[in-house]
Amino acid sequence: MTSNKQEILTSTIDTYRYFASQPTLYDIESCYRDSQDEILHITPYFSTIDLVRLGDLTYTRSFIYSLKSRQLLFTSNVTPIQKGLVRRLASPDGTYLALVSSETKGDEESQHMQIWHNEHLILGYKVNDSEVSPHGKILPKNDYASFFEWSSDSKYLAFTAEEKQKTCKSYFTAEKLDEIGPPASIYRENWGEQMETFKTSIVCIVDVASKQVKVIENQPKDFYFGQCTWTTNPDEFVLVAFRVEPYRLGLIFCENRPTALFKCNWRENQWIQLTEFDQFCRLYPRHLPNQSNQLVYLQTDVYGAHSQCQRLILFHTDTKEQEILVDRIENVIYSDRNSAPFAAEWDTQFKGLYLSLPFRCFSSDGRYLLLRSKSSSRIVVLIYDFLEHKIHSLDSPLGANTSVLGLAVFDHFVTVNIVDCCTPYRLYVFDLQALDRNINGWYSIAEHQFQSEVKHRIQWKLDRFFPDNETLPVESIYVHTQDSESKQPLMVWIHGGPNASISLNYVTDVITYASLGFDILLINYRGSTGYGQDSINKLLGNISKTDVKDCYEAIQRCLEYTDRTRSVILYGASHAGIIIGRLIGEYPNEYSMAVLINPVTDLLHFSMTSDIPDWALAQSVNKPFNFETGRRYYTDPVLMKYLIERSPISLIEHIKVPVLLQLGKNDRRVPFTMGLRYYECLKATTIPTKLYIYDSDHAIGEVANDSDIFVNTVLFIHEHLHR
Numbered sequence: 001m002t003s004n005k006q007e008i009l010t011s012t013i014d015t016y017r018y019f020a021s022q023p024t025l026y027d028i029e030s031c032y033r034d035s036q037d038e039i040l041h042i043t044p045y046f047s048t049i050d051l052v053r054l055g056d057l058t059y060t061r062s063f064i065y066s067l068k069s070r071q072l073l074f075t076s077n078v079t080p081i082q083k084g085l086v087r088r089l090a091s092p093d094g095t096y097l098a099l100v101s102s103e104t105k106g107d108e109e110s111q112h113m114q115i116w117h118n119e120h121l122i123l124g125y126k127v128n129d130s131e132v133s134p135h136g137k138i139l140p141k142n143d144y145a146s147f148f149e150w151s152s153d154s155k156y157l158a159f160t161a162e163e164k165q166k167t168c169k170s171y172f173t174a175e176k177l178d179e180i181g182p183p184a185s186i187y188r189e190n191w192g193e194q195m196e197t198f199k200t201s202i203v204c205i206v207d208v209a210s211k212q213v214k215v216i217e218n219q220p221k222d223f224y225f226g227q228c229t230w231t232t233n234p235d236e237f238v239l240v241a242f243r244v245e246p247y248r249l250g251l252i253f254c255e256n257r258p259t260a261l262f263k264c265n266w267r268e269n270q271w272i273q274l275t276e277f278d279q280f281c282r283l284y285p286r287h288l289p290n291q292s293n294q295l296v297y298l299q300t301d302v303y304g305a306h307s308q309c310q311r312l313i314l315f316h317t318d319t320k321e322q323e324i325l326v327d328r329i330e331n332v333i334y335s336d337r338n339s340a341p342f343a344a345e346w347d348t349q350f351k352g353l354y355l356s357l358p359f360r361c362f363s364s365d366g367r368y369l370l371l372r373s374k375s376s377s378r379i380v381v382l383i384y385d386f387l388e389h390k391i392h393s394l395d396s397p398l399g400a401n402t403s404v405l406g407l408a409v410f411d412h413f414v415t416v417n418i419v420d421c422c423t424p425y426r427l428y429v430f431d432l433q434a435l436d437r438n439i440n441g442w443y444s445i446a447e448h449q450f451q452s453e454v455k456h457r458i459q460w461k462l463d464r465f466f467p468d469n470e471t472l473p474v475e476s477i478y479v480h481t482q483d484s485e486s487k488q489p490l491m492v493w494i495h496g497g498p499n500a501s502i503s504l505n506y507v508t509d510v511i512t513y514a515s516l517g518f519d520i521l522l523i524n525y526r527g528s529t530g531y532g533q534d535s536i537n538k539l540l541g542n543i544s545k546t547d548v549k550d551c552y553e554a555i556q557r558c559l560e561y562t563d564r565t566r567s568v569i570l571y572g573a574s575h576a577g578i579i580i581g582r583l584i585g586e587y588p589n590e591y592s593m594a595v596l597i598n599p600v601t602d603l604l605h606f607s608m609t610s611d612i613p614d615w616a617l618a619q620s621v622n623k624p625f626n627f628e629t630g631r632r633y634y635t636d637p638v639l640m641k642y643l644i645e646r647s648p649i650s651l652i653e654h655i656k657v658p659v660l661l662q663l664g665k666n667d668r669r670v671p672f673t674m675g676l677r678y679y680e681c682l683k684a685t686t687i688p689t690k691l692y693i694y695d696s697d698h699a700i701g702e703v704a705n706d707s708d709i710f711v712n713t714v715l716f717i718h719e720h721l722h723r
Contacts (some may be wrong), residue, residue, distance in 0.1 A: 025425035031410035054704040091154035136162030145198040145226040157206040192250030192611030193669040217269040229285040250611030284357040290366040293318040303624040307499040309352040309533040331534040341561040344464035346400035360408035372406040374530030379403040397442040422458040424506040480519040489567040496574030501528040525550035541622030544646040573597035581648020588656040601678040603643040658688035658720040664696035
């Protein structure tokens with residue numbers, strides 16, 4: 001290794017280690033006032049990265065804050081959360097704590113359930129114990145396919161677990177015929193990418209008073225129950241059901257699957273279907289705290305885009321009537337449509353709902369509902385007022401150049417994290433009572449402190465333009481260093497999805513690349529979420545065309561604003577592979593190199609092998625997936641020809657720039673064989689290319705792999721830049 005490469009490697013490792021170790025705030029365990037209503041006690045969850053053990057670290061810290069003097073009175077040391085924790089949830093009254101832990105001894109993985117009351121362990125059992133546990137493994141946290149929730153009176157805990165499996169012997173080792181059961185090799189369907197452990201789901205109840213664990217009987221067998229909300233009746237809760245027949249498609253990040261609401265009376269083992277499996281997807285039900293038989297949920301259309309602008313629905317479980325509280329926004333009208341490159345102002349108007357409902361989302365009196373959403377390239381917090389039937393926007397007290405991440409509501413206090421490109425957390429609390437009093441309701445509790453030379457060195461600007469004389473914008477965030485003295489390479493980040501977005505936020509890789517001498521351009525093309533449903537619909541049937549055009553123009557505007565002679569590195573994952581693959585094939589002389597992570601490079605291959613074949617049809621030709629005909633695309637040669645023509649792999653012979661590929665070999669969303677074929681085609685044309693394969697899935701999110709990808713990317717760039 002040359003001295004120059006050693007210097008680059010050392011600088012990359014040290015810089016990444018510094019920024020990756022910064023704590024991020026992601027949830028709140030508890031927040032309450034003392035009896036005088038002047039002192040606030042807050043316990044948030046933080047997470048950081050341990051690059052020695054190559055793992056994530058989670059911990060809590062406690063803060064005591066004076067509402068009267070607006071001063072922080074006390075900050076505790078960290079309390080690490082134990083490794084192997086599957087579930088942890090405090091009861092609404094704060095007196096109980098439910099824990100599920102996992103440990104592995106040899107080849108056997110075992111789970112333990114514990115219920116604590118104050119400092120006393122009042123219930124504990126080994127899930128693997130066939131004589132004690134009535135259920136199989138308790139399912140881990142997942143937004144779609146599992147739940148673990150206390151009743152509002154803190155007396156009962158509902159959760160999902162795997163169905164208990166009988167230990168069976170083979171045909172030739174069984175001494176009795178009834179010892180023979182389904183062989184271990186039989187295929188058990190699951191929910192695809194990152195959800196292969198979610199095969200069966202049975203609903204269970206813990207009765208704290210009697211210390212009994214019960215599997216609810218008469219559960220309908222043709223459905224998978226994955227989300228839950230307790231009603232005001234402690235014997236009942238409402239669940240979201242997914243169909244499992246005729247077969248399952250991938251579920252993670254797919255908020256367009258048909259769902260229905262069910263009500264369960266666990267004491268009577270009674271199940272009632274409240275809605276049909278129709279043209280709507282219903283997710284994230286949350287029951288109003290002081291209203292019998294009323295809940296809210298988020299609704300989108302079935303099929304089409306996997307992520308859409310949502311409707312907030314009020315549903316009456318007794319009459320099955322519903323009303324739209326917040327309709328989806330079709331289009332957004334911008335007042336300034338002719339701004340010069342990177343002179344746009346942050347637009348703060350309401351653009352619809354796009355994110356899940358928080359677990360703790362209601363004020364204690366039931367008047368206010370916390371909503372999290374996107375507004376163009378920012379994350380925002382909104383409050384729905386049931387009394388006045390309107391939305392309040394909780395604008396950041398630090399201005400529109402930040403994002404506000406809503407965490408939870410406790411009593412009438414909303415806890416949020418205010419972030420930007422170089423600040424991983426600012427813990428703020430907003431008093432909802434200030435909405436009526438027209439006073440400042442914000443309280444600054446704690447803020448992460450970078451070294452001043454780091455924090456003030458990173459800057460960002462916004463660009464917005466309107467292609468094709470339409471009203472649908474393309475936005476870009478340009479992140480750069482203030483003290484740049486030389487022409488720095490431009491790294492263009494293109495998001496996947498495609499119905500997703502890159503928001504103003506603290507991202508370890510972005511600030512680390514900026515500190516290592518790269519400027520970063522983050523692009524939200526038409527089809528990104530946060531801009532209204534019309535923008536999302538614009539891309540249906542138009543991928544590899546509209547998105548490519550938008551990204552090309554966004555890059556050109558940035559080069560016009562900065563320097564047209566600078567090196568341009570294209571970087572992206574998943575759907576970004578289509579955009580980047582088309583860019584380096586259609587404009588082979590305009591870019592310096594491409595870095596692709598689990599990229600979509602062949603739409604026909606994708607439609608035949610991915611866990612979401614409906615995605616390829618919706619995005620390529622705007623058609624729904626037919627479960628009966630399935631993937632038999634050979635009956636439609638016109639479709640096959642079109643998918644091939646719009647695929648980046650069809651442009652292989654035009655590519656001139658070096659390409660780095662990094663693939664997860666367990667990826668079910670974009671199977672790694674697709675990237676492998678792309679690599680082989682590049683090698684055949686003598687294009688400089690390198691391939692890394694990780695024992696991971698589509699996200700490649702493990703600390704060991706994620707950090708390795710970062711360093712390998714920097715080394716590849718320095719190896720091929722300016723050659």
